[in-house]
Amino acid sequence: MTAGESVVGTGESTAAADTTASGAGDAEPGLVVDGLRKTFGSGPDTVTAVDGVSLTVDRGSVVGVLGPNGAGKTTLIKSILGMVYPDEGEVRIDGVDARESPRSAYAGVDAMLEGARNDYWRLTVRENLRYFATISGVAPDSVAARHDRLLDRLGLAEKADVAVRDLSRGMKQKVSLASVLAGGATVVFLDEPTLGLDVESSRTLQRELRRLVAEEDLTVVLSSHDMDVVETVCDRVVIMSEGRIVADDSVDALLRTDDSHRLELTSPAFDDGLLGALAERDGVVGTASLDRGGRIELRADSEELYALMAALDDRGVALETVRSVERDLEDAFVDITGTGGPEP
Amino acid sequence: MTADGAGAATADGAPEPRRAGYLQLMRAVLYREYLVFVRYPANAVGGVVVALFFFGLLFYGGRMVAGRALTDSIEGIIVGYFLWTLSVGAYSSISNDIGSEVQWGTLERHVMTPFGFAPVALAKGVAKLVRTFLTSAFILAVMLVMTGTTLSLHLLTVVPIAALTVVSVLGLGFAAGGITVLYKRVGNWLNLLQFGFIVLISAPALDLGWARLLPLAHGSALLQRSMVGGTRLWEFSVLDLALLVGVAAGYLAGGYLVFQAATRRARRLGVLGDY
Numbered sequence: 001m002t003a004g005e006s007v008v009g010t011g012e013s014t015a016a017a018d019t020t021a022s023g024a025g026d027a028e029p030g031l032v033v034d035g036l037r038k039t040f041g042s043g044p045d046t047v048t049a050v051d052g053v054s055l056t057v058d059r060g061s062v063v064g065v066l067g068p069n070g071a072g073k074t075t076l077i078k079s080i081l082g083m084v085y086p087d088e089g090e091v092r093i094d095g096v097d098a099r100e101s102p103r104s105a106y107a108g109v110d111a112m113l114e115g116a117r118n119d120y121w122r123l124t125v126r127e128n129l130r131y132f133a134t135i136s137g138v139a140p141d142s143v144a145a146r147h148d149r150l151l152d153r154l155g156l157a158e159k160a161d162v163a164v165r166d167l168s169r170g171m172k173q174k175v176s177l178a179s180v181l182a183g184g185a186t187v188v189f190l191d192e193p194t195l196g197l198d199v200e201s202s203r204t205l206q207r208e209l210r211r212l213v214a215e216e217d218l219t220v221v222l223s224s225h226d227m228d229v230v231e232t233v234c235d236r237v238v239i240m241s242e243g244r245i246v247a248d249d250s251v252d253a254l255l256r257t258d259d260s261h262r263l264e265l266t267s268p269a270f271d272d273g274l275l276g277a278l279a280e281r282d283g284v285v286g287t288a289s290l291d292r293g294g295r296i297e298l299r300a301d302s303e304e305l306y307a308l309m310a311a312l313d314d315r316g317v318a319l320e321t322v323r324s325v326e327r328d329l330e331d332a333f334v335d336i337t338g339t340g341g342p343e344p
Numbered sequence: 345m346t347a348d349g350a351g352a353a354t355a356d357g358a359p360e361p362r363r364a365g366y367l368q369l370m371r372a373v374l375y376r377e378y379l380v381f382v383r384y385p386a387n388a389v390g391g392v393v394v395a396l397f398f399f400g401l402l403f404y405g406g407r408m409v410a411g412r413a414l415t416d417s418i419e420g421i422i423v424g425y426f427l428w429t430l431s432v433g434a435y436s437s438i439s440n441d442i443g444s445e446v447q448w449g450t451l452e453r454h455v456m457t458p459f460g461f462a463p464v465a466l467a468k469g470v471a472k473l474v475r476t477f478l479t480s481a482f483i484l485a486v487m488l489v490m491t492g493t494t495l496s497l498h499l500l501t502v503v504p505i506a507a508l509t510v511v512s513v514l515g516l517g518f519a520a521g522g523i524t525v526l527y528k529r530v531g532n533w534l535n536l537l538q539f540g541f542i543v544l545i546s547a548p549a550l551d552l553g554w555a556r557l558l559p560l561a562h563g564s565a566l567l568q569r570s571m572v573g574g575t576r577l578w579e580f581s582v583l584d585l586a587l588l589v590g591v592a593a594g595y596l597a598g599g600y601l602v603f604q605a606a607t608r609r610a611r612r613l614g615v616l617g618d619y
Contacts, residue, residue, distance in 0.1 A: 040614060049614075075614060083455055084614040107458040117449040122380055134364045134372035137458040142362040163383075184361050 028095035030187050030219030031057040031080070036089030038075055049075040050086070051243035059094075059186070062213055062220040064230040064251075066333055067240035073223050076240065077189055080221075081111055093187055107137055110185035112193060118176040121165035125156055125175050128164060129182040136183025143184060150178045154208055170201030177205070181212065187219045194229050206232045227329045239333060247332075254332045261300040262325040269317040270294030281308060297325060369459055370467050377471040388479055395429050395483050396490075403491060418491050419572045424545045426484045427509065427564055431541045433476025434510040438469045438521035439534055446528070455607075455616065462604055465521060469514050477506075496574040504577060505570055509563025511592035513541070515599030516559060522599075522606030525616060559595050562587055 033055040040047045050072045057063050067073045078084040080091050082102055091098040091105075098105040110132075112118050119128040129147045130140035140147075151157045154174045159167060164175050173193065180188055193209065194202040210233055213220055224230055230237060231251055239247040247254065262285065270278075275287040275294045283304030286297040298305060312319070364372075381388055402421070442465065445451040455461045488495065520534045547561035556562040566588060569575045577585075610616040 038614070078614065078616075081452070081456060083452060083611060083616045085608075085611045103458045103460060106456045109456060111452060111456065113449060113452050117447075118453070119450065120376070120380075120448070122384060123376065127376075127379065131372050131376055132453060134368055135453060135457045135459070135464065137364050139362040139364045139368055140372070142360070146361075 027059055029056045029092075030059040030061075030094060031055070031221065032090075032092040033076075033080060034090045034092075036076065036079055036086050036091070038079055038084060038086045048243050050079060052089070053240075053243070053245055055238060055245065055248075057219055057221060059219050060213070060217045061235045062210075062218075062222060062233055064234035064237045065221060065223045065240065066225075066230065066237060070242075071240040072243040073240055074191075077111075077113075077191065077221065077223060081109065081189060082106060108184070108186040109188070110136060110180040110183065111189035111191070112176050112180045113189070113191045119164060119179045121172075122163060124161050124163050125151065125167075125178070126160045128175060128179045132179045133183040136185065138183040143182065146184065147178075147182060150181055153212065154178055155204070170197050170205070173197055173201070173205060174208075177209065181216070181218075186217070188221075190220060190222045190224075192224055192226075193222065194224065194226055202226070202229065203232075209233055227333070231329050237329070251329065254329060262297055263300045263305070264295060264297050264321075264323050264325045265319050266290065266293060266295045266321045267312075267317055267319050268293035269315075270296065274315075274317075278308070283308065293320070300324065366459065366463070366467075369464065370470070373464070373467045373471045374474065377468075377475055381475055388475070392479050392483055395425075396486055399425055399483070399487055400490065403487075418493055419495060420568055422484070422487050422491065422493060422495065423568050423571045424542075424564065425487065426480055427506065427545050427560070427567060428541055429480045429483055430476055430506060430510045431513045431545070431560060432538045433480065434469070434473050434513045435517040435520065435538060435541070436535060437472030437476070438465060438514070438517040439524045441465075441468055441472065442521045442524050443528075446525075451616070461607060462600060465518070465603065466600070469517060469521075473507075473510065473514060476510075477503075495571045498570065498574075498576055501570045501575070501577040502567070505563060505566050505588065508588050508592040509560060509567060512559035512563070512595035515592075515595030515597070518596070518599030519602035519606075522603035525603075525610045526606045526613075528615075556587060557591060559591065562591055 033053060036050055036053045037048070038050040040049055053072075053076055055063075065073050065077065075084055079086045079089075080098075082091075082098055082105075093105045093109055096105040119132065123131065126147065129150070133140045133143050133147070148157070151160050154177065156171065156174055156178060159171060164172055167175065173196075177190075177193065180190075190209075194205055197205065206229055209220075212218060213233075220233075222230070222234060234251055236248070236250050237254055238245055270287075270290075270293045272289060272294075275289060275296065278284055278296050279287045281304060284296055284298045288295045298308065402425070403418070442451065445454060454464050457464050487493075516537070520537070523530060523534065541560060544558050544560040545564045547555040547558060547564065556565075562584075566575075566580060566584060569580075570577070607616065
């Protein structure tokens with residue numbers, strides 16, 4: 001666990017990791033979710049969208065929420081934001097109970113839920129910032145300097161007086177982020193913040209987001225299907241499946257699990273019959289047929305590696321290539337959820 | 345943070361943000377409405393042209409068919425048409441606005457506001473009402489010129505009575521807005537109710553006592569008396585004015601409660617902001 005993380009888990013199987021490792025000290029966490037549960041429908045048609053989720057996010061940290069379609073990510077985020085009333089559970093934002101004092105709890109919260117369409121395209125960039133600062137309960141004149149700083153930081157200063165509709169997609173996305181931060185929100189929810197951006201724009205936004213988190217001590221909950229974004233921006237990742245949290249750890253820890261070191265072997269002699277036999281062996285995590293022969297992937301630190309090599313030698317199988325495979329977050333996600341990949 | 349924020353500063357030397365009050369909220373919402381109006385006047389101009397086109401059809405077509413009978417009652421028709429354009433603007437403002445906010449993805453941000461969703465929606469409704477007053481005043485002026493009619497336009501009488509009259513419709517708009525949050529694409533069906541306003545505006549002619557409790561009806565009668573008959577605000581009976589205020593407050597409060605209930609239900613069902 002890295003600094004800034006704390007207790008997380010599902011209702012029954014609370015992976016009650018340690019409390020904060022360092023950094024946060026006695027400070028109230030930015031966000032505490034305790035036993036959140038939400039069902040839709042009734043009787044046999046009841047669907048449990050969120051099933052007893054507990055989650056703590058310390059101030060100044062970025063948590064990514066991942067999960068396949070229908071995992072409950074959106075319902076969880078909307079429940080935290082008060083847009084969906086949960087059946088059970090508590091949400092505390094900066095120490096304030098969201099059910100008892102919603103206006104006070106959400107005073108420092110803002111969200112970018114719909115990508116670029118998160119502000120008024122007919123207004124200019126600066127007008128949006130002033131309007132949404134006011135809606136957030138902050139007098140816009142008192143944060144004018146902050147707005148200038150934000151626009152400067154996000155490369156929007158020259159476009160401050162341009163209507164949002166006349167900006168590129170990347171610029172619009174940045175305006176969304178700026179307007180979310182315009183009122184001085186301390187807890188921010190970002191849903192697919194880089195959706196539809198080209199690689200360069202996405203990287204710029206990721207970089208600026210990370211810098212803003214550090215400078216403004218923001219608490220961010222981010223949902224994205226883009227693993228690069230999650231790896232770059234998030235301190236910690238929460239993976240959901242069927243309404244529960246099935247994994248919660250730092251990005252580094254998820255990438256460096258015991259079986260994270262793997263080898264990929266290819267050979268023209270790997271025909272379908274041999275691949276089928278190899279797939280049954282311990283340590284082999286995947287096989288695939290190629291145009292010429294096949295490919296197997298196996299855990300590099302498994303004892304089986306030596307036995308396998310000996311068996312291949314006995315059969316006279318000559319290997320064509322041997323290479324080390326870097327495990328990325330997507331691999332970790334696939335292993336944990338058993339799906340083909342994250343979906344937004 | 346000080347009461348007005350003066351002199352306070354954050355650790356990095358930047359001024360401490362000051363809280364915005366309801367006055368600033370209203371100003372921000374009105375300013376946004378103004379910006380959209382002056383920058384993209386096509387919608388407003390289109391509405392005015394359509395309203396005047398239909399009035400032209402009513403007036404010139406009616407004169408050909410009914411002749412003097414229509415000319416004799418033209419003052420009442422103009423007042424009624426003016427009130428109808430006001431009512432349609434007030435009614436559709438909230439529900440249409442909410443529908444647009446859902447599409448733009450800005451609704452959620454108005455839900456999370458520390459002011460509360462309903463007060464912000466009310467502020468936006470009032471802003472739309474102000475805009476509608478301006479366009480309806482223009483329509484009224486053109487109607488008077490078109491027909492060569494004169495009416496008593498004592499502002500201290502006409503504005504409060506017209507405003508209180510359409511506040512009851514604003515309440516209906518609030519209820520419609522709540523239903524839009526719940527059921528989304530029902531806007532077109534709800535807009536059909538606008539034609540019911542014609543009946544309500546002409547309800548005084550039916551001379552039914554209970555009809556005065558309906559939205560628009562009593563206010564319409566008072567507006568006719570002031571604009572056609574020249575009655576001043578202080579010349580109305582206390583009972584008339586109390587009924588005007590009571591009906592306005594009643595429908596606004598009722599609509600507000602329906603809106604609150606509908607948005608609560610939308611949150612329970614998880615459909616708030618869905619489109």
